Amino acid sequence: xxxxxxxxxxxxxxxxxxxxxxxxxxxxxxxxxxxxxxxxxxxxxxxxxxxxxxxxxxxxxxxxxxxxxxxxxxxxxxxxxxxxxxxxxxxxxxxxxxxxxxxxxxxxxxxxxxxxxxxxxxxxxxxxxxxxxxxxxxxxxxxxxxxxxxxxxxxxxxxxxxxxxxxxxxxxxxxxxxxxxxxxxxxxxxxxxxxxxxxxxxxxxxxxxxxxxxxxxxxxxxxxxxxxxxxxxxxxxxxxxxxxxxxxxxxxxxxxxxxxxxxxxxxxxxxxxxxxxxxxxxxxxxxxxxxxxxxxxxxxxxxxxxxxxxxxxxxxxxxxxxxxxxxxxxxxxxxxxxxxxxxxxxxxxxxxxxxxxxxxxxxxxxxxxxxxxxxxxxxxxxxxxxxxxxxxxxxxxxxxxxxxxxxxxxxxxxxxxxxxxxxxxxxxxxxxxxxxxxxxxxxxxxxxxxxxxxxxxxxxxxxxxxxxxxxxxxxxxxxxxxxxxx
Amino acid sequence: xxxxxxxxxxxxxxxxxxxxxxxxxxxxxxxxxxxxxxxxxxxxxxxxxxxxxxxxxxxxxxxxxxxxxxxxxxxxxxxxxxxxxxxxxxxxxxxxxxxxxxxxxxxxxxxxxxxxxxxxxxxxxxxxxxxxxxxxxxxxxxxxxxxxxxxxxxxxxxxxxxxxxxxxxxxxxxxxxxxxxxxxxxxxxxxxxxxxxxxxxxxxxxxxxxxxxxxxxxxxxxxxxxxxxxxxxxxxxxxxxxxxxxxxxxxxxxxxxxxxxxxxxxxxxxxxxxxxxxxxxxxxxxxxxxxxxxxxxxxxxxxxxxxxxxxxxxxxxxxxxxxxxxxxxxxxxxxxxxxxxxxxxxxxxxxxxxxxxxxxxxxxxxxxxxxxxxxxxxxxxxxxxxxxxxxxxxxxxxxxxxxxxxxxxxxxxxxxxxxxxxxxxxxxxxxxxxxxxxxxxxxxxxxxxxxxxxxxxxxxxxxxxxxxxxxxxxxxxxxxxxxxxxxxxxxxxxxxxxx
Numbered sequence: 015x016x017x018x019x020x021x022x023x024x025x026x027x028x029x030x031x032x033x034x035x036x037x038x039x040x041x042x043x044x045x046x047x048x049x050x051x052x053x054x055x056x057x058x059x060x061x062x063x064x065x066x067x068x069x070x071x072x073x074x075x076x077x078x079x080x081x082x083x084x085x086x087x088x089x090x091x092x093x094x095x096x097x098x099x100x101x102x103x104x105x106x107x108x109x110x111x112x113x114x115x116x117x118x119x120x121x122x123x124x125x126x127x128x129x130x131x132x133x134x135x136x137x138x139x140x141x142x143x144x145x146x147x148x149x150x151x152x153x154x155x156x157x158x159x160x161x162x163x164x165x166x167x168x169x170x171x172x173x174x175x176x177x178x179x180x181x182x183x184x185x186x187x188x189x190x191x192x193x194x195x196x197x198x199x200x201x202x203x204x205x206x207x208x209x210x211x212x213x214x215x216x217x218x219x220x221x222x223x224x225x226x227x228x229x230x231x232x233x234x235x236x237x238x239x240x241x242x243x244x245x246x247x248x249x250x251x252x253x254x255x256x257x258x259x260x261x262x263x264x265x266x267x268x269x270x271x272x273x274x275x276x277x278x279x280x281x282x283x284x285x286x287x288x289x290x291x292x293x294x295x296x297x298x299x300x301x302x303x304x305x306x307x308x309x310x311x312x313x314x315x316x317x318x319x320x321x322x323x324x325x326x327x328x329x330x331x332x333x334x335x336x337x338x339x340x341x342x343x344x345x346x347x348x349x350x351x352x353x354x355x356x357x358x359x360x361x362x363x364x365x366x367x368x369x370x371x372x373x374x375x376x377x378x379x380x381x382x383x384x385x386x387x388x389x390x391x392x393x394x395x396x397x398x399x400x401x402x403x404x405x406x407x408x409x410x411x412x413x414x415x416x417x418x419x420x421x422x423x424x425x426x427x428x429x430x431x432x433x434x435x436x437x438x439x440x441x442x443x444x445x446x447x448x449x450x451x452x453x454x455x456x457x458x459x460x461x462x463x464x465x466x467x468x469x470x471x472x473x474x475x476x477x478x479x480x481x482x483x484x485x486x487x488x489x490x491x492x493x494x495x496x497x498x499x500x
Numbered sequence: 501x502x503x504x505x506x507x508x509x510x511x512x513x514x515x516x517x518x519x520x521x522x523x524x525x526x527x528x529x530x531x532x533x534x535x536x537x538x539x540x541x542x543x544x545x546x547x548x549x550x551x552x553x554x555x556x557x558x559x560x561x562x563x564x565x566x567x568x569x570x571x572x573x574x575x576x577x578x579x580x581x582x583x584x585x586x587x588x589x590x591x592x593x594x595x596x597x598x599x600x601x602x603x604x605x606x607x608x609x610x611x612x613x614x615x616x617x618x619x620x621x622x623x624x625x626x627x628x629x630x631x632x633x634x635x636x637x638x639x640x641x642x643x644x645x646x647x648x649x650x651x652x653x654x655x656x657x658x659x660x661x662x663x664x665x666x667x668x669x670x671x672x673x674x675x676x677x678x679x680x681x682x683x684x685x686x687x688x689x690x691x692x693x694x695x696x697x698x699x700x701x702x703x704x705x706x707x708x709x710x711x712x713x714x715x716x717x718x719x720x721x722x723x724x725x726x727x728x729x730x731x732x733x734x735x736x737x738x739x740x741x742x743x744x745x746x747x748x749x750x751x752x753x754x755x756x757x758x759x760x761x762x763x764x765x766x767x768x769x770x771x772x773x774x775x776x777x778x779x780x781x782x783x784x785x786x787x788x789x790x791x792x793x794x795x796x797x798x799x800x801x802x803x804x805x806x807x808x809x810x811x812x813x814x815x816x817x818x819x820x821x822x823x824x825x826x827x828x829x830x831x832x833x834x835x836x837x838x839x840x841x842x843x844x845x846x847x848x849x850x851x852x853x854x855x856x857x858x859x860x861x862x863x864x865x866x867x868x869x870x871x872x873x874x875x876x877x878x879x880x881x882x883x884x885x886x887x888x889x890x891x892x893x894x895x896x897x898x899x900x901x902x903x904x905x906x907x908x909x910x911x912x913x914x915x916x917x918x919x920x921x922x923x924x925x926x927x928x929x930x931x932x933x934x935x936x937x938x939x940x941x942x943x944x945x946x947x948x949x950x951x952x953x954x955x956x957x958x959x960x961x962x963x964x965x966x967x968x969x970x971x972x973x974x975x976x977x978x979x980x981x982x983x984x985x986x987x988x989x990x991x992x993x994x995x996x997x998x999x
Contacts, residue, residue, distance in 0.1 A: 085879025363557035363564025374637035
């Protein structure tokens with residue numbers, strides 16, 4: 015059970031909530047929330063003010079909250095997966111727990127009650143400023159009892175819970191922030207860190223199998239260039255590879271410069287994640303109440319900070335993709351690996367071995383390049399030019415999740431092929447012009463042997479052609495499983 | 501019954517087979533041609549001359565000769581080791597179109613495989629065995645190897661999975677339940693099943709068909725917006741467009757004028773000499789999209805009726821070796837066309853969104869109610885659906901970056917330039933799906949605006965706009981929230997109700 019106090023939510027907690035862990039509003043957040051709710055009770059209706067500002071006339075009569083919430087239910091496209099909706103609910107609850115929104119604790123308790131039956135929320139249609147209005151309105155619709163379906167035990171059905179009756183300010187605060195962007199960004203960050211740590215492991219396995227020169231990992235070398243990420247990556251690679259034999263001539267860039275590339279991605283991810291973590295605990299809403307200052311109108315709903323971060327994450331992870339794919343290519347090519355069989359099985363010709371796995375990696379890497387193009391550089395004026403610059407944050411975040419999943423499969427392919435390559439080393443087999451020459455089995459550091467064993471726990475050595483798809487699924491599952499390496 | 505002979509298959513037929521299960525069978529003439537090239541392959545597969553993929557390895561492994569006794573194993577290994585797709589499953593219509601197109605490509609009789617391959621594919625289409633084909637992992641050269649291998653796994657009884665009667669089951673079980681005998685692979689069979697960009701072309705054919713419908717619907721939506729905004733018709737005069745004779749612009753201008761025929765709202769503001777670009781330039785932008793789709797359709801139609809294989813058997817060429825190794829599998833022609841078509845459709849949607857913005861913006865809408873808020877919309881009118889459209893248009897921009905400009909060397913550098921056409925085709929599909937929704941929102945807003953105009957005084961609507969107004973209202977009246985109404989109108993655009 016994760017406590018939401020508006021101050022300490024991290025991306026891993028969001029990932030755990032998405033995966034099914036419960037969340038509740040922390041007691042420490044309740045007093046300040048109640049105080050802000052009392053303060054907003056004393057000011058004129060924010061919905062009447064907002065309607066006058068946006069449409070030109072104030073209260074049209076009737077149930078304004080209902081009209082407001084239903085009027086924002088304009089999302090389209092495939093529904094978000096239920097786990098992502100759970101993350102959305104928890105992240106919005108945490109924003110409201112910061113205590114500036116004028117929302118009663120009881121409303122957030124009710125909102126979190128939806129974690130067990132996440133509403134059906136269309137994935138598309140938000141520009142991420144003034145917040146992710148449409149996606150959040152689809153949640154608010156259910157919470158207020160205005161209809162809409164929820165997912166229970168994998169099936170879509172009407173909600174059976176007790177609806178809340180929100181104040182005008184609460185109705186606004188349920189939807190007025192870029193929290194879908196933040197929630198998906200948190201999931202993307204958590205996944206990306208995990209995949210990046212797996213990418214370093216895959217790189218180590220390939221370096222071992224290709225007898226890469228360990229001097230490229232020298233601490234002095236990386237300290238001299240000062241970037242933190244490359245130093246961390248090089249240290250992790252040294253830890254996995256142990257001492258090795260120097261080689262001549264220098265290795266290709268995908269091996270020799272791996273710390274620079276993967277380390278740059280790590281530095282980017284560190285910045286991205288700190289931005290997202292800040293957002294998770296920030297008052298992403300409008301207007302807000304401050305003790306001593308009263309109600310303040312601002313632009314805290316705007317998704318720009320996280321949109322920019324998600325664009326950066328895609329670029330960073332695409333570098334991880336492209337450099338991993340090149341190592342995979344190197345593993346499959348006899349002229350590049352030097353003494354491994356073409357496509358890593360004996361008897362190629364009749365067998366194609368791992369030929370197609372590299373095509374798959376290449377296709378996925380190319381797809382990443384297309385998906386890496388920035389979303390935040392675009393803006394389209396909306397809402398009668400009141401909202402004349404928008405963030406496109408949810409697009410940036412959804413594309414980031416796609417890129418990270420592609421990278422997971424690319425890294426999985428590298429792990430699979432590197433393990434196959436290492437098997438030939440462990441057997442002492444070399445291939446000269448396609449002919450097998452048996453020699454002494456090679457030995458490797460414990461970290462490399464452990465990685466090899468992990469892959470072999472999922473997929474057996476291929477003596478000849480096997481059915482490829484189940485192997486890719488198994489190793490893809492392996493990459494996505496387990497705890498973050500560092 | 502659609503008879504496949506590798507020629508004359510139209511995009512409408514592809515859509516009917518893919519989506520409505522129209523029956524197909526191999527044409528008798530094609531059966532003769534296929535038998536002839538198959539017999540030649542049989543006569544050479546055990547011989548001493550190397551023939552790519554028949555008695556050699558694949559890709560860079562063409563340097564390796566295969567023992568005559570192993571040529572069937574070679575086919576079997578190909579299907580198994582090449583089934584390297586990842587990610588979510590392709591939608592059934594794309595898989596069915598891919599099967600149809602591969603069958604049609606083989607029906608020309610240049611691939612050296614048995615007619616039984618095509619018969620099996622036709623039987624699978626007829627009885628509804630739809631292999632589970634992962635969406636991702638193909639570079640489009642040398643063909644969509646991985647996706648077609650997933651089809652091959654089912655057709656050759658090697659495994660895989662398939663949908664049958666609503667259930668996802670193992671490939672052999674689907675074939676058994678459908679009463680279709682699986683094929684035992686022979687020489688060249690594996691290559692014949694996999695060596696072409698048929699997933700690319702399947703996606704492209706269906707998306708192109710849908711995009712053409714969307715384009716004609718967008719012209720009608722434009723006419724409705726122009727009418728609601730009391731636009732100036734002179735911008736669509738045929739003589740104007742004859743001066744800059746892009747065929748698409750001429751057609752779009754004529755279509756919009758036709759929809760506006762009889763309207764008393766158009767040209768009803770004599771003080772206005774010209775409109776904003778999103779109205780006035782509609783024929784230019786939509787016409788450019790028309791021309792791009794025309795080019796794309798022409799490419800796709802050629803590809804749908806083309807042999808995409810390697811090697812190809814040219815039995816009428818002189819000499820003993822009738823197997824010609826070339827690059828007919830390469831997805832580039834369709835990849836570039838998909839990149840162009842997705843840009844065209846993204847622009848169509850971008851223009852629609854700007855007209856929608858005018859409709860919902862009080863200062864730009866010739867005195868329509870701000871946000872089109874009215875008694876039926878006491879909240880914020882159509883401000884939020886306009887935001888939805890903006891989000892979809894922006895997403896299109898990110899997806900519209902070209903895929904075919906990229907290439908990553910594969911296969912030990914033997915396949916050193918690849919098409920990435922499958923990615924181009926998928927992105928085209930996504931852009932079309934987003935854009936259908938954008939035009940749906942414009943239709944809803946324009947209908948709302950026209951309804952308001954009808955309350956202002958006695959006016960006549962255009963020949964094409966009046967029925968569209970009725971049609972939109974009939975759909976939207978059943979839905980309480982905009983998201984549901986948009987999806988419902990989008991579904992009717994896709995079904996052709998607004999062409």
